[in-house]
Amino acid sequence: MAAAQQLPGPQDLSDEQREAVEMLLHRLADDEFVIAERYTEWQVRAPTIESDIAVANIAQDELGHARLWYDLLEDFGYEEQDLIWERDAGDWRHSTLCELPFDEGDWADLVVRSYLYDEAEFVRLKALEDSSYPRLRDRVEKVLSEERYHREHARSWLERLCEDDDTRARMQDAVDRLLPYALTLFSPTDDEIEERIDELGLRTENLLSMRESWLDEVVATFESVGLHVEEAQLPEQYDVHHADFDLPDETGRDQTHTDAWFDLFDEFTKSYRELGRHSAMKIMKDPDDE
Amino acid sequence: MDLETVKERAGPREFSPKDEMPEEYRKAATRMIQFHANSEIMGAYLERPFIRQAPSLERKLAFSAKVQDELGHGQLLYRAAESLGIKTRDEMLDELANGQGKFLNCFHYPMESWVETPMIAFFVDGAAMRRQATLKSTSWEPYAHAMDKVCFEEGFHVKHGEAMLHELMTGSKKEQEMAQEAFEKWWPRIIQFFGPTDKQSTHHGFASEVGLKQKSNDELRRAFLNTYIPKAEKYGLEIPDTPTIEKNDDGTYNVAEDELNWDEFFQIAKNEYEPGLGQIDGRKKAQEAVAWVRESMDSHEQRLYGGGESPQAAD
Numbered sequence: 001m002a003a004a005q006q007l008p009g010p011q012d013l014s015d016e017q018r019e020a021v022e023m024l025l026h027r028l029a030d031d032e033f034v035i036a037e038r039y040t041e042w043q044v045r046a047p048t049i050e051s052d053i054a055v056a057n058i059a060q061d062e063l064g065h066a067r068l069w070y071d072l073l074e075d076f077g078y079e080e081q082d083l084i085w086e087r088d089a090g091d092w093r094h095s096t097l098c099e100l101p102f103d104e105g106d107w108a109d110l111v112v113r114s115y116l117y118d119e120a121e122f123v124r125l126k127a128l129e130d131s132s133y134p135r136l137r138d139r140v141e142k143v144l145s146e147e148r149y150h151r152e153h154a155r156s157w158l159e160r161l162c163e164d165d166d167t168r169a170r171m172q173d174a175v176d177r178l179l180p181y182a183l184t185l186f187s188p189t190d191d192e193i194e195e196r197i198d199e200l201g202l203r204t205e206n207l208l209s210m211r212e213s214w215l216d217e218v219v220a221t222f223e224s225v226g227l228h229v230e231e232a233q234l235p236e237q238y239d240v241h242h243a244d245f246d247l248p249d250e251t252g253r254d255q256t257h258t259d260a261w262f263d264l265f266d267e268f269t270k271s272y273r274e275l276g277r278h279s280a281m282k283i284m285k286d287p288d289d290e
Numbered sequence: 291m292d293l294e295t296v297k298e299r300a301g302p303r304e305f306s307p308k309d310e311m312p313e314e315y316r317k318a319a320t321r322m323i324q325f326h327a328n329s330e331i332m333g334a335y336l337e338r339p340f341i342r343q344a345p346s347l348e349r350k351l352a353f354s355a356k357v358q359d360e361l362g363h364g365q366l367l368y369r370a371a372e373s374l375g376i377k378t379r380d381e382m383l384d385e386l387a388n389g390q391g392k393f394l395n396c397f398h399y400p401m402e403s404w405v406e407t408p409m410i411a412f413f414v415d416g417a418a419m420r421r422q423a424t425l426k427s428t429s430w431e432p433y434a435h436a437m438d439k440v441c442f443e444e445g446f447h448v449k450h451g452e453a454m455l456h457e458l459m460t461g462s463k464k465e466q467e468m469a470q471e472a473f474e475k476w477w478p479r480i481i482q483f484f485g486p487t488d489k490q491s492t493h494h495g496f497a498s499e500v501g502l503k504q505k506s507n508d509e510l511r512r513a514f515l516n517t518y519i520p521k522a523e524k525y526g527l528e529i530p531d532t533p534t535i536e537k538n539d540d541g542t543y544n545v546a547e548d549e550l551n552w553d554e555f556f557q558i559a560k561n562e563y564e565p566g567l568g569q570i571d572g573r574k575k576a577q578e579a580v581a582w583v584r585e586s587m588d589s590h591e592q593r594l595y596g597g598g599e600s601p602q603a604a605d
Binding site for chain 1: 331334335338340341342343344345346347348349350351352354355357358361362364365368403404405453457458461462464465468573575576577578579580581582583584586587589590593
């Protein structure tokens with residue numbers, strides 16, 4: 001793909017450019033924030049102290065990434081309370097994969113979900129390495145370097161839990177349940193804005209093409225460890241250009257969410273509301289100065 | 291080594307797994323370190339829900355890191371305890387799950403609101419810091435070594451706790467009132483953190499004779515109050531009337547200990563305090579729910595390495 005024209009800094013974008021940048025950043029930030037929120041449920045509940053510490057690390061990495069992306073939204077004059085604490089729950093753009101609750105003890109869900117998510121994250125970050133928006137592009141490498149460990153972690157658990165029939169059956173259940181939701185990672189927010197994101201060169205691969213790369217990778221990996229995707233009702237599983245994908249009713253991207261999201265939102269904004277806060281305290285250095 | 295030699299030699303970091311230690315020493319050290327390790331785990335268990343409730347993104351990050359650190363301390367301390375050859379880590383974790391494992395009084399109380407978080411992260415952790423700093427010169431070297439790392443990280447935790455308290459006490463009037471209320475609830479428990487007076491403490495004598503324990507409960511409590519009463523007042527907290535605390539001419543404090551609820555304290559010490567049981571059982575239930583994963587890891591290791599000694603878990 002020909003290198004797109006470089007976009008200027010946040011203050012000099014046209015309204016249309018800015019809208020596209022904001023939408024892309026929301027896709028990134030909301031996903032990271034919400035999936036991290038779910039991951040923290042495993043803290044002090046994972047199978048061993050070691051796996052507990054590992055999942056806590058990953059949750060913190062994702063929260064750190066959310067912080068980097070929200071910070072870029074703050075370039076446009078928003079403050080943290082506008083982006084998180086006082087935002088309407090129905091405005092969030094994260095994929096519904098991120099918001100689903102974990103059943104107690106369902107470590108297979110954690111492994112499959114983080115595997116699906118981390119592979120998708122890898123694909124989309126690769127498509128941002130040459131983004132036309134420098135503020136975003138400059139932060140991709142740091143995020144990518146941390147994602148590498150996440151993928152290794154997810155993959156080694158995936159392989160391990162597929163070694164015997166009992167645990168593989170649990171993994172298969174998780175795949176069947178989660179794969180349709182994982183597809184929403186590549187769902188459009190708004191068709192016109194998504195097109196504009198591509199045209200402006202904000203990312204170098206469009207959603208359909210990324211979904212194809214991702215599916216090639218995850219389906220092949222699942223099959224190599226004895227997991228099957230046909231149960232997951234992917235009509236033409238490899239033909240990602242097929243129009244009738246069985247997506248869940250709620251994709252998140254278009255601001256439709258499962259009930260679990262509204263409960264989660266209530267929980268994580270509880271103290272903020274109870275304390276009657278009107279802003280979020282910053283306690284770390286600005287990411288630009290780190 | 292006989293007990294007399296142990297008592298003669300008892301000094302900072304004097305003994306290590308290279309020494310043949312008498313069983314009495316090994317048991318006393320195990321009891322102490324296991325208690326400490328359990329407390330890390332149960333403290334983390336108590337605080338974990340507040341990662342979700344943190345009122346800012348960066349506080350959430352700091353809170354998650356703190357809880358993770360506690361787990362890491364637990365891991366380190368169980369290892370130091372294991373090195374005494376009395377119990378394995380799995381045995382200690384099982385004891386914790388089935389209600390035999392003992393841990394700090396403060397971590398038996400449920401925590402309901404964000405305003406309670408600095409009560410743990412500033413006052414309880416501050417109290418723990420006092421004790422832990424003295425344990426850097428405990429006679430069991432692996433324990434003292436663990437304390438180096440633990441104390442280093444606890445320094446950050448106390449700062450995190452202090453910052454949360456500061457935020458609340460410089461916030462709205464409502465926040466200040468809520469924090470004061472939480473302080474009144476937690477204050478007596480925090481004073482009891484150091485346990486009963488030395489004359490009531492059953493394990494103190496031996497542990498200090500063999501150099502495991504460096505300072506008495508009374509000394510630690512006094513040192514804590516000397517530092518933390520002024521700090522609490524600095525942030526605008528009012529010290530509750532009960533227990534009565536008198537300031538001496540030399541700036542130290544006397545606490546009317548008999549005004550504290552020691553029945554509750556000893557009930558807690560036996561793991562028989564009803565609300566605390568909810569936390570013990572809650573953790574047990576969470577651990578049982580992932581037993582299938584641990585079993586699968588065991589058979590994975592069997593496949594890889596055959597029988598015999600199982601290696602350290604990979605991650």
